[in-house]
Amino acid sequence: MSDVTYLGADRAPSPGSGLSFGVDVGGTGIKGAIVDLRTGMLVGERHRIATPQPATPERVAHTVAEIVEHFGWTGPVGLTVPGVVKNGVMTTAANVAPSWIGTDVEAMFGRALGGRRVTVLNDADAAGLAELSYGGGAHLRSGLVILLTLGTGIGSAMLYDGTLIPNSELGHLEVGGVVAEKQASAKVRKDRGWPLQTWAEHLSTVLSHYERIFSPDLFIVGGGISRKSDRWIPHLTNEVPVVPVTLRNSAGIVGAAMAVVGDG
Incomplete structure (x- = not known):
């Protein structure tokens, strides 16, 4: 277990010391949390908000910003999306609005998060990275x-x-x-x-x-x-x-x- 405890937005852990932040965008829910990369464990409870309907890029980006703000996180953010991402652009879309196709999702989420650095990848790819490092394939x-x-x-x-x-x-x-x-x-x-x-x-x-x-x-x-x-x-x-x-x-x-x- 991490030796860092989530204390709320007014006393949130700072980036560094093995900590990072991830958001998982799904068709029914958007979930985020601070992650201790030394252990692969979440720091405190994840925060989930129902995916807005229709799940347009702009509405999802606003929800992602709410989740990050909930933790008071100030560093870079990694995000998953249910589709193929190439050079920051989403080329397919599953269980979200068709308007995602052709959207530069890294630029969009970066703007929604105040210009900070973001990385966006396919949701299954993200799960594979995690499982190989901390789970069934470790x-x-x-x-x-x-x-x-x-x-x-x-x-x-x-x-x-x-x-x-x-x-x-x-x-x-x-x-x-x-x-x-x-x-x-x-x-x-x-x-x-x-x-x-x-x-x-x-x-x-x-x-x-x-x-x-x-x-x-x-x-x-x-x-x-x-x-x-x-x-x-x-x-x-x-x-x-x-x-x-x-x-x-x-x-x-x-x-x-x-x-x-x-x-x-």
Whole structure:
């Protein structure tokens, strides 16, 4: 546990001493916290505000500023978004307004936060960074690790020898003529009423395809369904080991906080 305690905006911890700040922008909620990068743990409780509807860039940026102000944080800020980010510009958008596409999100969030430095990355990529350093992949320092978030779709992060290969979007690959996330996401399981064992068979098909293409050393799986991983991971038939995430809801925040320090 960090030796720094969150004391409120009037006595907030200052940047430095291993501290950073991350914000995780999702389709239903925006969450932020100070992160102790020595441990990968949040300093105090995260602060969450419901994602404004419609989730336009300007309204989300205003909400992000509220979260940062809540902590009295004065340093750089890392942020995740549900889409592909290239050179600071968002090129796809999932569960947020289409107006995000083509938006220079780093410049926009920087303005909303008073001109401070920001780093913006894909939400699954942020989770992958965090899990590889502090979670399910912390024991593996070499080789290829693939993190998959199994929810409405399939998000992904690829890390080779600890280095992020950004914006992989493996859920959009076709497997047997069908897009992967259309046959093995958690939403597909729910919509079709499959028991976990049946769903695991479809996920195994997707994982085996990823193995043939990328030859990974480890899969890390997240999303709400990972909480039941002991009930379906044993039914997977692919060859590469599969482990559940350990940071859960804090992974995006931690990964964003890591990314902004790495860009400094």
